[in-house]
Amino acid sequence: MKVLLITTPYKSKAYRVLNKRIPATLPFLGIAYVAAVLEREGIPVRLLDAWGRNLGFEDIRKEIAAFRPDIIGITCTASAFGVSVELARKIKDCAKDITIVLGGPYVSAIPEETLREIPWVDVVVIGEGEHTMLELAQANPLHAIKGIAYRSGGRILVNEPRPLIYNLDALPFPARNFYRMADYRRPFYEFHGTPFASIVTSRGCPFKCRFCASHTVAGREIRLRSIPNIIKEIDMLLERYKVRFISIADDAPVFTMDEARLSEFCRAIKGKGFLWGAKARADSINENNLRMLRDAGCRILEIGCESGNPGILEGWEKGVSVTQIKNAFRLMNKFGINSVAMFMLGAPAETKETVLGTIRFAKELGATYCIARILYPYPGTEAYADLKAQKMLHSKSWDEIRYPQSGDSILVHPNSTTSELCLPNLTFNQLLRLQRRMHRDFYLNKRYIFSTLSRLKDWHAVKVYGRLLIGVVRFWFRWGLQ
């Protein structure tokens, strides 16, 4: 059977405009892994990167008419869900015979509900999709395919789970040949315009942060690729795509916590001449691994700080303290590694005072960038279950949670977060205002501006940073302040 895979396009004009100034961030590797396995097994497959290429339905329709697939698979994260569903409906309207398959973290957590609510979707793939999609494409009987939910005789059936993929080295590299890799450029100004790519070196995270949905696909068991296998992919990226910056997209803890593996990795890439970044937990940062990272070309680390309030941090059960966070940023500054401090506002116990405390905390860290998001209670997470149980999600919010309207990044488009998150001490609009205040206070203060200016070493950097700044300010004024 012929398979067309699609990454979900943006919906709102606002994001498309912003996207012209700030290029697409990271390509979707999950669906590209699915495409790679199908390709290897001889299934006729195409992957249309509607997200990265900013495509609309008309472009997608043309691709369908040209390729005439039997199955269309669409990837689904929470923020893109509404758009994926709408796209699926439009496809079904013009081609009833095509089997529509949804996959990805969001639908993996709610497969039955997805099929119940959305009659034009035929199959939901639960969890890792490579082998499940292959069996669908090989036309195996549905009842025999592990890891799917599907319709049969007016009923919705959920098959037994598909076991996790343990031998990650046995997978082909993601089918980046379907992406216009040149369109993916590093947005941060230090590496702005640098051809870049992302890789995943492991799957699964053993931690149990209550807000995190990673486990809905990857589970809680760490599975590692071998270093030689990773190096082979990196060499290919350097040669074929002339990549100069690599983002390691693994879940935070795995990459920096296993020091022996990290050291093997750092030794293996020395001299290859590319720069890279990764995510890390604050409790995994120490002088020893920062030295290794810096010497091996690591230039930026993303740290999930979540909150500057010890009680809130504890409530998320992240297992990281404010002291460890402060220490991590102090050390990253000492070793000259750029940092992104990621925060999440809107814990059940959040008050105006706790957010203001978090803002002060963020400013003290001396991070290179700060990103504050508002909690999105993803189905499948403890946060979702807790908020539901405590009636902090309005009853009608179920719809909104399943159909967030913007289809864009929650980070920059506040309307894509459910407006039904209903905390005892803060209204949703108050949270939005505090989120804006956090960004404003972090970036528009003398200390930050001075330290940023001192890092602008050439005219190119000034131009790039200026354009980026104008783009963001315009965006916030036109769309962010509704």
Ligand code: B12
């Ligand atoms: C890199 C990354 C990004 C990148 C790339 C996006 C991407 N989807 O790959 C960028 C920076 C763009 C990004 C953005 C966002 N992300 Co993100 N991201 C990740 C991260 C860290 C790794 C993704 C990855 O490559 N995983 C490895 C691959 C192998 O797994 P996978 O992508 O899940 O794909 C497998 C299955 O899901 C399935 N599958 C996926 N698509 C399809 C399609 C079909 C048809 C089939 C059959 C199967 C299938 O098969 C794949 C192979 O096994 C994950 C965390 C994680 N561990 O997954 C979060 C994660 C996916 N992101 C998340 C979120 C929330 C976002 C944002 C909304 C953040 C924001 N506030 O802006 C945006 C949404 C963007 C969008 N339009 O969808 C959540 C999703 C939660 C949810 N329930 O939806 C995750 C799980 C993190 C978390 N803390 O919970 N993200």
Ligand code: SF4
């Ligand atoms: S937030 Fe990070 S450390 Fe916590 S469970 Fe998710 S991936 Fe693991």
